[in-house]
Amino acid sequence: MKALKKVIHNLDPKFEKGGKWEKMYPLYETLSTFLFTPKHVTKKGAHIRDGVDLKRTMFMVVLALIPCLLFGIYNTGHWHYELLSYTQPEQYGAYSDYLTGFGDKVVYGLLQVLPLVIVSYAAGLAVEFVFGFIKGHGLHEGFLVSGMLIPLTMPADVPLWMVAVATIFAVVIGKEVFGGTGMNILNVALTARAFLFFAYPTKMSGDKIWKSGTQEIAESNGGALPDGASGATALGDLQSFIGDSPVVAGENLSAAASNSEMLAKFGEAYDPIHAFIGMIPGSVGETSTLAALLGGAILLFTGVASWRIILSFFAGGFLFGLLMNGIGSNAYMELPAYNHLIIGGFAFGAVFMATDPVTASQTQYGKLWYGFLGGGLAVLIRVLNPAYPEGVMLAILFMNVMAPLIDHYVVQVNISRRKKRFKTKTA
Amino acid sequence: MSEAAEDVKKPKEPLFSKKNKKLITDPLTDNNPITIQVLGICSALAITVQVEQAFWMSVSVIFVMVFGNLVVSLLRNLIPSRVRIIVQLVIVASLVIIVNELLQAFVPDVSEKLSVFVGLIITNCIIMGRFEAFAMSNKPFPSILDAVGNALGYAWILIVVALVREVFGSGKIWGFEIFGSNLPGEESGIYEMGYMNNNMMILPPMALIVVGIIIWIQRTRNKELVEEH
Numbered sequence: 001m002k003a004l005k006k007v008i009h010n011l012d013p014k015f016e017k018g019g020k021w022e023k024m025y026p027l028y029e030t031l032s033t034f035l036f037t038p039k040h041v042t043k044k045g046a047h048i049r050d051g052v053d054l055k056r057t058m059f060m061v062v063l064a065l066i067p068c069l070l071f072g073i074y075n076t077g078h079w080h081y082e083l084l085s086y087t088q089p090e091q092y093g094a095y096s097d098y099l100t101g102f103g104d105k106v107v108y109g110l111l112q113v114l115p116l117v118i119v120s121y122a123a124g125l126a127v128e129f130v131f132g133f134i135k136g137h138g139l140h141e142g143f144l145v146s147g148m149l150i151p152l153t154m155p156a157d158v159p160l161w162m163v164a165v166a167t168i169f170a171v172v173i174g175k176e177v178f179g180g181t182g183m184n185i186l187n188v189a190l191t192a193r194a195f196l197f198f199a200y201p202t203k204m205s206g207d208k209i210w211k212s213g214t215q216e217i218a219e220s221n222g223g224a225l226p227d228g229a230s231g232a233t234a235l236g237d238l239q240s241f242i243g244d245s246p247v248v249a250g251e252n253l254s255a256a257a258s259n260s261e262m263l264a265k266f267g268e269a270y271d272p273i274h275a276f277i278g279m280i281p282g283s284v285g286e287t288s289t290l291a292a293l294l295g296g297a298i299l300l301f302t303g304v305a306s307w308r309i310i311l312s313f314f315a316g317g318f319l320f321g322l323l324m325n326g327i328g329s330n331a332y333m334e335l336p337a338y339n340h341l342i343i344g345g346f347a348f349g350a351v352f353m354a355t356d357p358v359t360a361s362q363t364q365y366g367k368l369w370y371g372f373l374g375g376g377l378a379v380l381i382r383v384l385n386p387a388y389p390e391g392v393m394l395a396i397l398f399m400n401v402m403a404p405l406i407d408h409y410v411v412q413v414n415i416s417r418r419k420k421r422f423k424t425k426t427a
Numbered sequence: 428m429s430e431a432a433e434d435v436k437k438p439k440e441p442l443f444s445k446k447n448k449k450l451i452t453d454p455l456t457d458n459n460p461i462t463i464q465v466l467g468i469c470s471a472l473a474i475t476v477q478v479e480q481a482f483w484m485s486v487s488v489i490f491v492m493v494f495g496n497l498v499v500s501l502l503r504n505l506i507p508s509r510v511r512i513i514v515q516l517v518i519v520a521s522l523v524i525i526v527n528e529l530l531q532a533f534v535p536d537v538s539e540k541l542s543v544f545v546g547l548i549i550t551n552c553i554i555m556g557r558f559e560a561f562a563m564s565n566k567p568f569p570s571i572l573d574a575v576g577n578a579l580g581y582a583w584i585l586i587v588v589a590l591v592r593e594v595f596g597s598g599k600i601w602g603f604e605i606f607g608s609n610l611p612g613e614e615s616g617i618y619e620m621g622y623m624n625n626n627m628m629i630l631p632p633m634a635l636i637v638v639g640i641i642i643w644i645q646r647t648r649n650k651e652l653v654e655e656h
Contacts (some may be wrong), residue, residue, distance in 0.1 A: 177639070198626060198627045199625045200626065
């Protein structure tokens, strides 16, 4: 190790100003600080010296994302074979069981998910390097996390070129124009997802994309999925409760079905335990509340994420879910509030997206408001807006924009309180 | 004629003096009404989905502006300053009505698509701004040049934005399919390989982003445009 360090640091002069390879400095700086702590450290004054820099902080987040990634890989494979068990029952009939054919499922999932990860990293890092060279600094570390978050928020079947376009858009328009890492207003990964969501809606929403291979299987089956099979997510099914033809997991309920009947069917198809573990269709990494919470535990333990945001995000979602129960004018509103926390991307958003230290509120009270309103808004969008089945992405992006405002008022309240205290003392 | 007499006479300004040329070229780049002064953004967002609409909108604005600036400049000494805004409004409104009638007569389908936005030229800040800032205090010829410059500055941004949005949003230029057909079931060209039109380009926010990118390029080329903080 020491020898390698010596070799690398001996190269320093060649890359510094006036050196032979001065132009390549950004590349060199990136690689050398990737391997060892940066050379430029605090020299004067009483500071706590810590080996943790941005690169290492970001790595903690990537580490925390590993459970979601692994589960996402398995889940992608599982739902693909679940669909095949309808069309080719003699071959894959048993695969609808969760553990049968585990190896096949993982292999299929890897083949679907790894290209997404690679494309996202390649596109994003290419943009970062270009901007690094123009501005003369090393690679900014922020993208290490965004590059992993982006594939986890995509449906497994999304075309790779779309991932690349969305990543480039998000990094350039969402981040670099504002000044690069640490200066962005919107969460980069969610910007990428929102871009795809609005640009290519047929690949990002509906009931043809959530289980990998749905479209091919439907085509080979004469244009429609076989009876009993469904391509919708839990949220898509819930959305159908508002309309005239409620559906649960491919089974058409009669329009006259009562609210409690619909919810009972829903509870059977997506029972809370399975939904919590993540055995439901959805975007690659979002389905498992358990994996997200595991990641959250890592983030809280290492002090990267704020427990205030995570906790208040869940609290906001739960309370607004209860509020909806109180109004209860349709079956979706009567959905037990805890269900909102375990389906869709709620937990994933709360743990990994809302806690982004750059775009979240900075003040302690502000974080509570930010999380609470974000969680609440997510549930509101889900239940009340028929156009968007999943509200977490839009809610967090909206709160990103509102975060500075929240901080402003928190600071103002503090100032006026202390002024008052000062006045009563002197009076 | 003696040379002394020449000197007494004020030297006549050439038709396209440096100053007059600047009146045209400045608004095209470093003092562009949309990207630098950020005026007339509303119509830039609304009618830049297709090049055809943007083109006719630009033509209308050029017409209204040139004649408006000319009329205001001719009347500048007759207009009482207290009611000048109303007089300017009357002038621009009459010109817009003429344009609207012409569009309806000769390009009815475009006129239908532009709908209310032709009428809204009346409230376009660029036009009122040039009347107030330039035509009211300058002679007719420079006023025409100023109008041409500003209207062209508006027009090229509009058409560039529309070009980007139409190519990536609908895969067409002026209504002609350039990437092949994207009808479901009979895709051809690059649609066959999985390419899809970008729906975001059709939505107004993307016009804002495209204008933003043009501003970005402009400021990178000319550092003087960047504000101090």
